[in-house]
Amino acid sequence: MRRKVTLKQIAKELDVSISTVSRALNNSKEIGEETRQKIQAFAKFYNYKPNNIALSLKNRKTKTIGILIPEIVHHFFSTVIRGIEIVANQRGYNVIVGLSNESFSKEVINMEMLANGSIDGFILSISKETLLHQDYHHFKETINQGIPIVMFDRVVNEIDCDKVIVDDYKGSYNAVKKLISNGCKNIALITTMDYVSVGKLRTQGYLQALEDNKIHPKSSLILKLDDSLALEEHLDILEGEIEEFFNRNSQIDAIFAVNELYAVTAMKVARKLEYNIPEDIQVIGFTDGVLSKHARPSLTTVSQHGQKIGEQAAHLLIDRLLLDDEEIESENIDLEIDANFKTIVIETDLIERDSTK
Amino acid sequence: MRRKVTLKQIAKELDVSISTVSRALNNSKEIGEETRQKIQAFAKFYNYKPNNIALSLKNRKTKTIGILIPEIVHHFFSTVIRGIEIVANQRGYNVIVGLSNESFSKEVINMEMLANGSIDGFILSISKETLLHQDYHHFKETINQGIPIVMFDRVVNEIDCDKVIVDDYKGSYNAVKKLISNGCKNIALITTMDYVSVGKLRTQGYLQALEDNKIHPKSSLILKLDDSLALEEHLDILEGEIEEFFNRNSQIDAIFAVNELYAVTAMKVARKLEYNIPEDIQVIGFTDGVLSKHARPSLTTVSQHGQKIGEQAAHLLIDRLLLDDEEIESENIDLEIDANFKTIVIETDLIERDSTK
DNA sequence: TGTCAACACGCAAACGTTTTCGTTGCGTAT
DNA sequence: ATACGCAACGAAAACGTTTGCGTGTTGACA
Numbered sequence: 001m002r003r004k005v006t007l008k009q010i011a012k013e014l015d016v017s018i019s020t021v022s023r024a025l026n027n028s029k030e031i032g033e034e035t036r037q038k039i040q041a042f043a044k045f046y047n048y049k050p051n052n053i054a055l056s057l058k059n060r061k062t063k064t065i066g067i068l069i070p071e072i073v074h075h076f077f078s079t080v081i082r083g084i085e086i087v088a089n090q091r092g093y094n095v096i097v098g099l100s101n102e103s104f105s106k107e108v109i110n111m112e113m114l115a116n117g118s119i120d121g122f123i124l125s126i127s128k129e130t131l132l133h134q135d136y137h138h139f140k141e142t143i144n145q146g147i148p149i150v151m152f153d154r155v156v157n158e159i160d161c162d163k164v165i166v167d168d169y170k171g172s173y174n175a176v177k178k179l180i181s182n183g184c185k186n187i188a189l190i191t192t193m194d195y196v197s198v199g200k201l202r203t204q205g206y207l208q209a210l211e212d213n214k215i216h217p218k219s220s221l222i223l224k225l226d227d228s229l230a231l232e233e234h235l236d237i238l239e240g241e242i243e244e245f246f247n248r249n250s251q252i253d254a255i256f257a258v259n260e261l262y263a264v265t266a267m268k269v270a271r272k273l274e275y276n277i278p279e280d281i282q283v284i285g286f287t288d289g290v291l292s293k294h295a296r297p298s299l300t301t302v303s304q305h306g307q308k309i310g311e312q313a314a315h316l317l318i319d320r321l322l323l324d325d326e327e328i329e330s331e332n333i334d335l336e337i338d339a340n341f342k343t344i345v346i347e348t349d350l351i352e353r354d355s356t357k
Numbered sequence: 358m359r360r361k362v363t364l365k366q367i368a369k370e371l372d373v374s375i376s377t378v379s380r381a382l383n384n385s386k387e388i389g390e391e392t393r394q395k396i397q398a399f400a401k402f403y404n405y406k407p408n409n410i411a412l413s414l415k416n417r418k419t420k421t422i423g424i425l426i427p428e429i430v431h432h433f434f435s436t437v438i439r440g441i442e443i444v445a446n447q448r449g450y451n452v453i454v455g456l457s458n459e460s461f462s463k464e465v466i467n468m469e470m471l472a473n474g475s476i477d478g479f480i481l482s483i484s485k486e487t488l489l490h491q492d493y494h495h496f497k498e499t500i501n502q503g504i505p506i507v508m509f510d511r512v513v514n515e516i517d518c519d520k521v522i523v524d525d526y527k528g529s530y531n532a533v534k535k536l537i538s539n540g541c542k543n544i545a546l547i548t549t550m551d552y553v554s555v556g557k558l559r560t561q562g563y564l565q566a567l568e569d570n571k572i573h574p575k576s577s578l579i580l581k582l583d584d585s586l587a588l589e590e591h592l593d594i595l596e597g598e599i600e601e602f603f604n605r606n607s608q609i610d611a612i613f614a615v616n617e618l619y620a621v622t623a624m625k626v627a628r629k630l631e632y633n634i635p636e637d638i639q640v641i642g643f644t645d646g647v648l649s650k651h652a653r654p655s656l657t658t659v660s661q662h663g664q665k666i667g668e669q670a671a672h673l674l675i676d677r678l679l680l681d682d683e684e685i686e687s688e689n690i691d692l693e694i695d696a697n698f699k700t701i702v703i704e705t706d707l708i709e710r711d712s713t714k
Numbered sequence: 715t716g717t718c719a720a721c722a723c724g725c726a727a728a729c730g731t732t733t734t735c736g737t738t739g740c741g742t743a744t
Numbered sequence: 745a746t747a748c749g750c751a752a753c754g755a756a757a758a759c760g761t762t763t764g765c766g767t768g769t770t771g772a773c774a
Contacts, residue, residue, distance in 0.1 A: 006760060030723075051760050053475070085454070099443075113451065114451070294625075363731090373753080379732060383732085387752065
């Protein structure tokens with residue numbers, strides 16, 4: 001077992017000083033050609049690579065970004081991570097992942113853990129519990145410590161930072177508009193509780209699309225489901241809820257669901273009740289995941305472009321990190337002033353498949 | 358913006374030495390009760406938290422583990438990550454994720470990047486390209502530098518390290534046995550090219566199950582597909598291949614597929630060709646993902662328990678890291694001797710759903 | 715021959731910790 | 745009064761880098 005070689009060891013071996021070795025390896029022209037060659041050859045032979053931790057300590061930056069998301073076994077979130085990772089890697093950053101599991105305390109713990117020097121900035125999506133409690137002190141403190149945050153998808157106005165969001169409103173607006181132009185009159189909405197911001201926006205888009213087309217929204221056609229039903233183990237309960245919903249509202253001719261699972265479950269129930277899709281009932285879901293592509297019939301969805309979201313978020317964060325560097329170098333003190341936070345909106349696409357006409 | 362407070366700042370402010378502050382905060386009894394209280398109160402007020410990077414440098418361990426996987430938008434891999442993250446967090450570790458995207462060079466780059474001090478050990482699954490080239494020098498070098506590796510799922514005998522694998526052989530053996538006991542005579546296998554070890558093992562299990570039941574395997578009933586077909590964009594090609602396969606072999610009464618996608622695609626094609634499932638053709642897939650649960654009919658699968666794999670892998674790695682620590686403290690030099698690598702086999706389960714009788 | 719660049723390199727500080735080894739001051743036993 | 749032990753704290757090294765500054769050795773030039 002041969003541990004990694006350090007500058008000190010090289011220096012001792014070649015009988016020069018540590019600084020000489022460092023400069024030689026960094027191709028400083030302060031070092032004579034001969035010694036430089038010798039040192040570089042030696043270093044190459046022993047496969048010298050500078051120690052990242054030491055560099056991090058010295059430079060006060062780690063070149064890694066922290067990702068904090070509620071769940072990783074989830075098509076959307078993992079797609080975002082992929083986008084982040086690609087850009088991060090391109091630009092010389094690593095990613096360290098923390099999972100909140102939708103829990104407030106885990107989110108706080110994870111954040112504090114990583115904020116103590118482990119990362120240069122965060123990219124995160126807020127956990128449901130945090131959104132419910134509306135307690136955002138950990139975000140504020142982190143930002144106050146000079147650690148930039150980029151939020152995506154589940155964001156919140158109270159926090160001043162860069163954001164990347166999906167146009168949930170327009171996405172569902174267009175989806176519902178599509179259903180209307182396909183001749184649907186009684187369009188049902190299957191959604192979640194309101195405290196998740198994206199759910200609220202998607203509901204608003206639904207309502208607005210109806211109104212703009214002179215259709216009076218009926219509250220009976222809106223099914224609000226508890227989040228816990230989205231868990232795999234409660235799938236049958238979810239089906240039951242939706243089935244009752246259908247039975248209460250036999251006039252339904254279209255369904256817009258705020259996520260993929262609700263949509264495919266609705267399709268499953270509809271077929272069980274002997275509705276034909278898309279002839280009797282047309283269905284559109286939000287979030288284009290693996291289920292939508294392979295459902296039967298394949299599901300028309302509002303695609304969120306998760307990877308692009310991740311890429312944009314990573315660019316935003318890294319841009320800001322580099323900007324901060326420059327400002328520190330130029331001893332520019334008006335850091336507070338030019339904060340200039342951006343919110344990037346990623347447009348959704350309606351991917352038409354077989355669940356709509 | 359208030360940057361994080363350091364020991365030095367506390368020391369200066371309270372007019373004591375850095376060492377006193379450090380000891381006071383660590384509750385050393387070398388420090389007088391009074392000063393200790395004072396320092397702790399001050400530290401608490403300014404929310405002092407030790408800098409992780411400095412600790413890492415001092416302790417020569419980072420308390421983070423590197424995960425290196427081919428792909429993250431993948432039910433199995435993300436499930437494994439979740440398992441790793443849970444255990445890692447419990448035991449005080451962070452996880453940093455690198456994606457090889459099935460590429461050899463990206464795997465090497467990522468590994469070298471992280472091996473320079475950023476992590477204490479690796480948990481990884483080998484990329485297809487690496488398996489194809491059979492070039493494992495980067496694993497060997499990493500291990501040689503004293504950085505332990507735990508491999509999962511896609512492992513390789515050439516490398517001596519801890520491993521967590523699925524019993525691919527027995528899993529597919531039992532699946533095929535089930536099909537046979539359900540009365541199937543002409544069981545087709547849809548698999549990948551051989552160089553992915555798990556694919557090979559699953560094929561072997563298939564063959565052995567047939568032989569043990571006096572069924573002569575026919576090569577015409579084995580469809581080997583190129584991996585690239587598994588990509589979303591080539592879905593129609595995949596369907597075409599499978600459709601031709603069906604047409605060549607009209608006697609097929611069961612299908613065993615080595616992954617979820619092949620299985621559901623086969624079901625889709627079978628239905629298109631007006632076979633009934635499970636009456637005419639029964640189907641079993643490997644890898645229990647989201648597709649299997651929601652396919653129509655729902656797919657009987659061999660479940661791999663990805664989360665458990667991740668948890669076991671994390672335990673193996675962390676156990677070894679702690680073991681190494683002890684050995685260093687006791688200056689035990691016979692590190693090489695008691696390597697004692699384990700291979701944990703996670704048994705699969707056959708989850709019976711509606712695609713089998 | 716003396717002066718002064720230019721060159722090539724070493725010293726030491728700094729990043730933020732922990733920890734070993736002192737160093738005080740003071741009370742107590744001899 | 746001397747020695748000794750102990751409590752309470754400080755100085756400094758170490759982890760592995762980078763970098764500003766100092767220094768010695770050249771060579772050229774006046």
